[in-house]
Amino acid sequence: MDYKEIDGKWQKAWQDARIFESDVNGKESYLVTVAFPYVNAPLHIGHVRTYGTADVLARYKRMRGFNVLFPMAFHATGTPILAFAKRLRNGDTELVSELKLFHIADQEIAQMTDPKYIASYFVKEIETGMHRAGLSVDWRRKFVSTDPFFSKFVEWQFGILNRKGYIVKGKHPVGWCPNENQAVGMHDTKKDAEPDIEKETTIKFKVEGEDAYFICTTFRPETVFGVTNLFVNRNSDYIACKINGEGTYYISKQAAANLKYQLNIEQVGEELKGYELLDKKCRNPLTDIIIPLLNGFFVKEGFGTGVVMSVPAHAPFDYMAVEKNKAAGVATEIKPIVVLEIPEKEPLTESKVADIPAEKYIRMFETEGSEDETLEKATKQQYKDESHYGKMIIEGYKGMSEPEAREKISKELVASKKAFELYILANAPVKCRCGYDVVVKVVDDQWFLNYGNPEWKALAKEAFSGINVLPEKLRKTFEAAIDWIDLRAVARAQGLGTPFPLEKEKIIESLSDSTIYMSFYTVSNMLRDVEIEKLKPELFDYIFLGKGDLGLVADSTGIDFQVVKRCKESFDYWYRNMSRHSGADLIFNHLTMYIFNHAAIFGKANWPKQIVVNGNVLSEGEKMSKSIGNIVPLVDGVEKYGTDVIRTLVIASADLFSDSEFSEVSARGVDERFRYLYEIASKIDAMESGELRHMDYWMYSKLNRKIKTATSQVERLELRGMSTGVIYDSVLELKKYLSRGEPNGIVVRDYISNIVLMMSPIAPHVSEELWHLMGNTTLASVEKWPTPDESMISDKVEGEEELLESIIADSKQITALMTKSAKKAKAIKLIVADDWKRKMLNELCKSKNVGDLMGKLNAENGTAEFGLDASGKEKAVKYAQQLAKKVNTLRSVSSTQEDEYRLLDESKGYLSSMLGCPVTVEVESKSTSQRSANAAPLRPSIDILS
């Protein structure tokens, strides 16, 4: 079996037969869509997870008789391919080596300085990859999100959103590169660091004897009560400035440069060195205490305002800096002021300096490297503990938790104009790819989609209530996402895409332009050739919303009447029974926006029905990443291992939402099982067929049970469980069956045929090959999914097999014990329990009443009921006592002594061969063995003769 050959063979067969090209017909429709790929890289095996999972559902539904449409398009809007082209223009070697990993030729790379070329190259590349992955896509409908005819559709969508009042304008902070003068997101920074923008309180400290203030940005405004001094960096440059035209404030020069993107800053007077500020005194705005300025060795001029309020009791850096000043004889009178305590810890007293919380934390981490590292760790731990357990001890806030106090004090300070709010880059410094430090800019003319609009939110919730989520446990996550999503910036200054209708110089942000594109698949093949200017809003109103009149719309747009009619029919037909697929990373953005936008635009009949979210793929136990270099390009994977081996591992080796794992070893495991099935399938013709015997019934029982469970599993896309049953367990069952004597050809054929059909959605190429190997001429991909024959599912037959297994296991344990004492088993006698035991067991199992039973047995002739004469009383009581011990766990038995005897007698040969010595069977009442009394129903006594 050569994977490469069969992959190509069947992919061509499917294509020639056009079985994946779907149009409106009389059958029930089913539409499967996946988050379309972004065209800046070729596919790797990780992509097979999402696309393959969707493909499995598409293939399964097809086999269930649905008219299935699985379309695909490409995403090219936004900034990444622009950035890509730019990086290549700048000769970025890192990017070039990534591309080489995917075997992209040098002359191709050379042309990729043009964004258009990048898009067209990867569109082709990805489509080829998807073919090779065996995806059952209708390629006639493909489009690219930058196609003009798709832009028309997006414009129409935004017209509706605007009319509904869901688009608003406002202020917004963004990461900003002062050098390139543009917003920077994660993809624009070195090390892909997301600029972490936080809104923090900035507190004003009035300077004594001057009409001026120092301002300090702090994460912990509640500690303002513990401020003993301020810090500046004695070597940094400072300026006095007006902010937004008012007051006089001292901040560092660097801070002024950073903050000018969110405040209007105007320098007044000369520059000052930090040390020139050290003789100034300030007033704590809440306690009115006069505090000095000190040099802070750790103060970074570019962070916040370049001035830091010092809380030595609660900040290790502050504590250390105060100590250093004291050691130099400066401000020796400063005493840390504790503002919050962690209960259950020893109360702090002024006399014991070691009890200053910050000092304690420093001691805790003293041995961990450099001073900075110690302080870093101590700070982190102290903030964490105090925020978690800390209770305020300051009058007016006593007993409040830290977060509560922080919130309250910040609000009060801001309300009384003793502080204002400022955005800061919490994870500074973040470097733009150009090398400059990123700053926060507040843009005041930003357009937003207002997902916080209560009316829209309510609509989205209503839509969500009708959506089936797989896996079910993600429901709560979606509910949280719908509640959480608020304003979302929707227009960008640059990038590819559709111009924003309310401000044409801007571009619609690229996640916002692809929230309802799945509906476009229903008409994309018919609208592609229509002239762009004919694609007017009324056309889309008619097709997607049923507004207007067919004839009028055809007239006003100039589009052929039949085309408009077919578009509307197509949308109505396809856009009702559908499943949407993506990876987990899209829950909080794309999928949530998908719900909102459908709720806003479409009628209820066309709202989403199902959302499926899958996990990622690990390669050899690790996340695939460029830096580890463990990315397996899709083409390499299918060449080396075969498409279906990759598919099976990536799609079906883990639960839907867990990460699946690709590795050499597991690839071998799948390969072996495929080959085993192939081997057996190829021998079927040589097998004789005959009447059904015990093992044949067992096989049918297993098979039909498997069909039943696999069907319900694939409905919920529990593909791991499904593939374990269909691919792994079936091999074990076949081996067991074949080891038990001559196989029955008809049984093996039935068994494998059904297995092959059930494997088909996951491993379509191998299934197709096996299907034809067994003499079929149809395509397995469009065969009917098996239905279980309930009458063939037999607990009795399977139970009998389990009985044999347990006899073998028990006997082995016993013979093993005997071996220790140098005894050897010569023969094994199995003694089958009498029917009176079954009767007693079943009765007790039902009544659970030991007392009753004992009473009965002790009565005159009480044993007669169980078919025993008076002499049997003793053993009856003994057995009843045994049962009594575990009366609550008893299970009734349905087989009779005769059934059990027959089974064991028929299986003597098998048991003998498994146990390595002759096995005989007898019934309890006729047995002379001392152990005969131990016999219990479904638990024959095992007498090993040595």
Added chain:
RNA sequence: GCAGGGGUGGCAGAGCUUGGCCAAAUGCGACGGGCUUAGGACCCGUUUCCUUUGUGGAUGCAAGAGUUCAAAUCUCUUCCCCUGCACCA
């Protein structure tokens, strides 16, 4: 911090919704045996501890407590891990 998801045997990973056939599927690894010139592949067996006629017992599913005749499974508490927190695809 907030929100969501988790913690199972050497490892990976089922089981948990609906408590009892659960010392816990399956795979990998390890060990023993077979096959082989040898290795690989393949086949058989073992893989918590105790138990020398025995089909049993003990411990056990993050930790602790509870409910129950019965808990990996239900409840509570604690600890730990992962993911997301946006304007970015």
